[in-house]
Amino acid sequence: MTETTTPTGLQPPSQRLVVAVDGPSGSGKSSVSRAIARRLGAAYLDTGAMYRAVAWHCRHQGVLDDPDAVVAAVQDMDLVLSVDPDHERVVVGTDDITEAIREPGISAVVSVVATNRAVRELLVARQRAEIDAHRKIVAEGRDITTVVAPDADARILLTASAEARTARRAAQLGGAVEAKDLAEQVSGRDAKDSTVVDFMTPSDGVGLVDSTELDVEATIEAMLAEITRQQSNRTTKQTTNPEGDRA
Numbered sequence: 001m002t003e004t005t006t007p008t009g010l011q012p013p014s015q016r017l018v019v020a021v022d023g024p025s026g027s028g029k030s031s032v033s034r035a036i037a038r039r040l041g042a043a044y045l046d047t048g049a050m051y052r053a054v055a056w057h058c059r060h061q062g063v064l065d066d067p068d069a070v071v072a073a074v075q076d077m078d079l080v081l082s083v084d085p086d087h088e089r090v091v092v093g094t095d096d097i098t099e100a101i102r103e104p105g106i107s108a109v110v111s112v113v114a115t116n117r118a119v120r121e122l123l124v125a126r127q128r129a130e131i132d133a134h135r136k137i138v139a140e141g142r143d144i145t146t147v148v149a150p151d152a153d154a155r156i157l158l159t160a161s162a163e164a165r166t167a168r169r170a171a172q173l174g175g176a177v178e179a180k181d182l183a184e185q186v187s188g189r190d191a192k193d194s195t196v197v198d199f200m201t202p203s204d205g206v207g208l209v210d211s212t213e214l215d216v217e218a219t220i221e222a223m224l225a226e227i228t229r230q231q232s233n234r235t236t237k238q239t240t241n242p243e244g245d246r247a
């Protein structure tokens with residue numbers, strides 16, 4: 001069966017679209033993915049917010065130091081995460097923690113839960129269910145292109161130099177953080193998180209967008225161009241080889 005295509009090679013709007021975005025801290029994943037979701041009329045899944053919510057919940061329960069208790073807490077956790085790109089909202093039980101999960105105290109401990117493999121399995125299952133529940137969705141994190149949605153319609157690794165990422169984070173935090181704490185929040189956290197997933201090099205078939213020399217708008221344009229390129233490639237493959245690799 002051949003898929004119908006628009007004149008530009010893009011899939012028509014009624015078709016499913018899953019965009020997967022990974023990258024290190026401060027590369028622009030959240031701001032750029034949110035903007036792309038708006039432009040595509042898609043949902044937006046911030047998987048980092050899920051890890052942050054787990055860190056908040058475990059700290060709140062006083063179990064961060066006990067890996068088994070962390071897993072139990074995640075299993076029992078009642079998490080509501082908005083996937084509306086225009087409305088950021090994270091709620092655990094009756095606590096609205098939308099603001100709290102962005103505090104430096106959570107950034108400092110989030111790797112404890114993100115490097116717990118059992119926690120990752122639970123969250124990956126939840127992320128896949130969320131992706132399946134939406135016709136169009138942009139999902140971003142560290143392992144979306146490789147583990148959560150390796151079959152996504154478009155997969156992109158968004159990078160920037162360590163200097164650019166640290167400078168962006170400094171500006172975002174309003175210059176209120178000391179240089180050594182800033183380096184720990186960006187490169188230090190990436191080093192810890194990299195022990196369980198690789199988000200510094202694109203895996204096979206994943207497009208690379210380097211935003212070091214680009215402003216936010218130019219990065220959005222570069223990402224949209226890469227999404228279009230990958231969609232066109234997939235459409236061409238499906239048209240020329242509709243049976244895929246089946247003999």
Ligand SMILES: Nc1ncnc2c1ncn2[C@@H]1O[C@H](COP(=O)(O)OP(=O)(O)O)[C@@H](O)[C@H]1O
Binds near residue numbers: 025027219
């Ligand atoms: N290409 C860019 N140029 C300049 N600033 C950027 C760029 N991309 C993102 N930013 C800014 O850098 C900060 C970190 O971006 P964010 O989207 O939170 O990154 P990430 O989700 O990868 O950690 C934000 O203040 C954002 O507005």
Ligand SMILES: Nc1ccn([C@H]2C[C@H](O)[C@@H](COP(=O)(O)OP(=O)(O)O)O2)c(=O)n1
Binds near residue numbers: 047111141143144193
């Ligand atoms: N898919 C994901 C998403 C985030 N994480 C981890 C890595 C980070 O330390 C935390 C928080 O992620 P978040 O994307 O909010 O991080 P930033 O502060 O934007 O750099 O969660 C992960 O391990 N896997």
